Amino acid sequence: MKLIIAYINPFRLDEIRDALKEAGVSGLTAINAQGFGRQSGHTETYRGAEYEVDMVPKVRIEVLVDDTLAPTVIDTIESTARTGSIGDGKIAVLPVEDVIRIRTGERGNDAL
Amino acid sequence: MKLIIAYINPFRLDEIRDALKEAGVSGLTAINAQGFGRQSGHTETYRGAEYEVDMVPKVRIEVLVDDTLAPTVIDTIESTARTGSIGDGKIAVLPVEDVIRIRTGERGNDAL
């Protein structure tokens, strides 16, 4: 099993979730985050004081999937999130040793 | 060492934290999240426009533990968080290569 993490632009969340649903993913978890990267930040001005803020709002989604579905999930996120401009985000794939569904106690792929 | 991630219902956080404390866990980190899964969402209505919102508020907790404590932690979360209804959440276990306590520079199990 894998844990797939993606840092995406907040306004793409709905689309990506719908695409993943269609691709067969049964769940995901989204968190509001602040990202720093190549994408430039913005200027804020308060009473004449200008600040360069280089953290931009991002959403971090994470999806637990079994190994066979992993490539599809990555492709789906990639194709739905890509706009071609800096800040589209990144995907990371981490190994997962076990997954448990709390409600039933199922483990491993069954828990997904 | 393992990183144990659990997606739980927000109102169970206090109980789970207390149970984990008793089980010997020395720390954890909790983050507000939005979850999508089998649990159905809810309808929101604003001036006659009805929206199906299928993300529900969840808390994502993560606990770093040494290998021996891991099963206890999993069991504790499982038994405390379980209500038997859809949306109780999931637990994932990830391998961790190293842990460092910033204050002391201790590494590995000592850092927990």
Added chain:
Amino acid sequence: MKLIIAYINPFRLDEIRDALKEAGVSGLTAINAQGFGRQSGHTETYRGAEYEVDMVPKVRIEVLVDDTLAPTVIDTIESTARTGSIGDGKIAVLPVEDVIRIRTGERGNDAL
């Protein structure tokens, strides 16, 4: 590749980000979190009712790095975040199987 997670005190974020930038890190993601650990919490009082709140606000940062840069990143966070008092936080190192840059589709170290 590694995913380096650090739980830090919120007011150290700017410094740590700047230090990591200098150390060659090209990006990171920060999330507001609540931490429970050895650091004692605080008392809150509302109309005579005193509550012990043992979760303290933390920032959780995560950095994807290639294996060679990992030690530098750990050292940098360690040295910048350390104040020597309880609550300085922890760093965890997780293995990462793959990273994808959404914009370009690059994979692995190239995606960082």
Added chain:
Amino acid sequence: MDSGHTAWLLMSSALVLFMTPGLAFFYGGMVRAKNVLAMLMKNYVAMGVVTILWVLVGASLTFSGSTTLGGYSVIGDFNLWGLRDLGLSNDHFGLPYPDNVHIMFQLTFAIITPALISGAIAERMKFTAWAVFIAIWSLLVYVPVAHWVWGGGFIGADIEALDFAGGLVVHINAGAAALALLMVLGPRIGFRRDIIRPHSLPLTVLGAGILWFGWFGFNGGSAFAADAAAGNAFLTTQVAAATAATAWIIAEGFIHGKPTTLGFVSGAVAGLVAITPAAGFVGPLGAMLIGLAAGLVCFWALRLKIMFNFDDSLDVVAVHLVGGILGSLLLGVLAEEAYGGHSGSLELLGRQALSVVIAFAYSFGVTFVIAKVLDAVMGIRAAADDERSGLDLALHEEQSYVMAE
């Protein structure tokens, strides 16, 4: 009719009406984020429901004529129903401003009184049950009590108890009803087990600011003229609020180590409550004593809900019931001839005490019965799941804050 008095009563009406939104935010900030809209709504809806009933029959039953029972006037009549015969004169009340202004001014009191109760039943009562409750309560409790005290009824006319701006009619009345209603409703899930914290104290502080502002209309307008009596009521209101707020945070500092923001504004409201019955009968120094007492006693009264184990979520009993009783009784001692024509005396204190007992008993008893009947008929408590997930979504299908879109 006098344009100056009219101007002041118009303005006072607006000020008191504005107190209900103020109260909504005072309360709304203290509940958890998942229940804030439900709390606001329970207050705002009083501006809807009570207004309609007041125009149709409430004003008439309170202020038109008397229906007697054993020689005591216990309720008005229906002659003024729909306010059809109100016209543009001041014939009905003979006050130096138009009758319609008086009806409007009094309406604002009829609105905020049931709204005050909502603090006790926060985070768990059904909205529809609440709306029905305040409709019935307005007619069966508020209207008679207001008639007894201000409408020619036996408390004002026979017992001759004093209530300048609503110690009996508003605060004791609402506080007693709050106690009865919460007893029927039961405590929130997690009461005394979970940490239940205010979700946004800035909203509470804002609400308190609006309440403080509006209270000048409440007490100042109750002089029914723009004159020195109004000025005195205005000044005593300010003094009592200030002293109570200061006393409360000093007490807090001694007992908990820190003065709190919520403490300051709670103290202010306690002082405002306690001075309400007395505002026109005492002077600035009397008001300072009342404020001091209110700050300390209401702060202490927070323990009642722990001692007797009832979930008065936002402390309506400690602030409004206790504060209202305190003010009504202290006025019996501190009233000065020079300000409102009455001097404190044992005899006046006795009349005040009697009126307090009657108002409390009636409101508590009738409210308890209403609540029991309503609970049997339609259920007054939200489902446990709705309570857990929050009333905003469950009862109103709305989200209070959506910060990341």
Added chain:
Amino acid sequence: MDSGHTAWLLMSSALVLFMTPGLAFFYGGMVRAKNVLAMLMKNYVAMGVVTILWVLVGASLTFSGSTTLGGYSVIGDFNLWGLRDLGLSNDHFGLPYPDNVHIMFQLTFAIITPALISGAIAERMKFTAWAVFIAIWSLLVYVPVAHWVWGGGFIGADIEALDFAGGLVVHINAGAAALALLMVLGPRIGFRRDIIRPHSLPLTVLGAGILWFGWFGFNGGSAFAADAAAGNAFLTTQVAAATAATAWIIAEGFIHGKPTTLGFVSGAVAGLVAITPAAGFVGPLGAMLIGLAAGLVCFWALRLKIMFNFDDSLDVVAVHLVGGILGSLLLGVLAEEAYGGHSGSLELLGRQALSVVIAFAYSFGVTFVIAKVLDAVMGIRAAADDERSGLDLALHEEQSYVMAE
């Protein structure tokens, strides 16, 4: 001059001025968090720009003298420019309070009217274009219409249509302009595809509370005296707001299953809008009917934007245009001699209908042209990227909420 009338009109001016901040928050809570400051700013800026123009020429063109066209007065003159000759008397208007108070009172109406439009163009219009728009619109649309109705112009003097406090001048005027402007501007990115939710309903509820409070100055002050007519307008205002709010949530309960907080306050505003032209001409029961109609009809009118597929983001058309028309027409039927000297009749209804058509047509037409010209000259719509990332940062370089520092 009379001090009581002066006091009330001073106070009414303050109340109406306070409505613009109220409106800002009413609207501001309904947009997404990334656009809240831009929304507040579009309202507040009216307090700046319109005030300057009003003092320089607006007041003069509205209320000083008449310039006729075919015998009908269509605009004032420049004699009062800069308010230089206003002095400290009441010679100009002959009202029982100083001329400067009247100019100030009227200014507050001139400010809020363009601000109302901003709800229709939320989350996508450029700030500079908006500022220029309201400057031009005030002079080319607000000033003439206000002159026609209240300044001696042909709608008031010749058609003899009634408009107590701004059904034509304020609500239909703003509503028609909103429709024209949003047609030129186009819908928001994601309209009817994405979930676009209010980011902070508590702000909206607060704004509604302030609006409700301020409206007593709006309608009550429009009696131009602190007398029984003011009292009646005050009371009818309250009754209509209360009834409309209640009707709206009952309708919602039937259709969607749940009453909503946003529904309650939207209904209240709809009732306030509808009673505006009628407040001094009907009594409490007439007001109740108008409120009932407003609650139901404006609730229904939310569908217009779905039916005709236009993005009236915060429903200015459904609430202000439809509500304003409703009130202006119903007044033609429900007016009672006893309250304002006019009785409902087919003939009055006809005059009302004619005035509605004229106000709508003029405002819609001229606004459309202004919008088109402005769009050609400077572009009125924010860049798509700015719209996506949010107008607060893009147009104002500010962050609305920074919670974790």
Added chain:
Amino acid sequence: MDSGHTAWLLMSSALVLFMTPGLAFFYGGMVRAKNVLAMLMKNYVAMGVVTILWVLVGASLTFSGSTTLGGYSVIGDFNLWGLRDLGLSNDHFGLPYPDNVHIMFQLTFAIITPALISGAIAERMKFTAWAVFIAIWSLLVYVPVAHWVWGGGFIGADIEALDFAGGLVVHINAGAAALALLMVLGPRIGFRRDIIRPHSLPLTVLGAGILWFGWFGFNGGSAFAADAAAGNAFLTTQVAAATAATAWIIAEGFIHGKPTTLGFVSGAVAGLVAITPAAGFVGPLGAMLIGLAAGLVCFWALRLKIMFNFDDSLDVVAVHLVGGILGSLLLGVLAEEAYGGHSGSLELLGRQALSVVIAFAYSFGVTFVIAKVLDAVMGIRAAADDERSGLDLALHEEQSYVMAE
């Protein structure tokens, strides 16, 4: 006594009192989330402490009799202590409304003046030290300066400087004190190094709206009657605020590229400050000039804290000190006989300048000494750890926002 004047002064008192909550939110929105309650509290507490002192001795020392020094009246006496002899007449002040109303009206000024200072010491001062500070400051600084200008003291009576509603007494006084206090206190940790951003500009914008609204009582009430002079002060207040706000964002647009919401409301407050001493002495066009100057000069004055490297956290110096001086001086030039009986002249300008110097020097000097002594006695600065983790938790054991429970 006149009911109309009484009504207006009652209302003005309520409006000015409401400004302190307004100010609390204006400031509270600008600090970081961890310090918002501490900021609100520093403002609200003035409503408590100052009221008590005012009733006990402050009012008496300001307005009762004179104690002279070299022939100049420098302070009042204790005859009115506790307001015991105030009664219900207007004998004391001989104004057309009751004495108690005048005492109340003046109290609201005594409250907001120290509250204004709190913006300069945001996010780092201890609460208890602050509470003690304003108690001492009220008696040693506010009371004498108010006596000198308005209570029969030498600035009003001998220098014959003009101060309609508090340029000297309120704004220069508070601004100079702010400068002295912040010099003793030192800058916040991270000043000019970290990004210190407002946590909730909507709260600031709301506070500004309340301030603007309340300012009509501040300046309008300072005519001490509901008459044409009040009307003029009301109108000039509006014009100055509007012009300054507009000028500020235009300047911002030129210099930073974007107009900001915070800029608009800051400009409005700057305009309100600058017109305060002049409101009754100039007409609408004079007010426009004062507003224009205030918008541009105060915007420029933001640089002072950079140039001289002091941490005036929320710009009390740039807005209140600079704005107050500007208005006091410009009034010396722009005053017109027709409005307030005085014409601008070099001689008047001289008197104004002298009064400005005296008020500044006295307030700065005495405040500096008070601050130094207090710091030595009890420490006025919060511990560094408390400052870092936030004053809300550290000083008040409260959390401002708890959104996820």
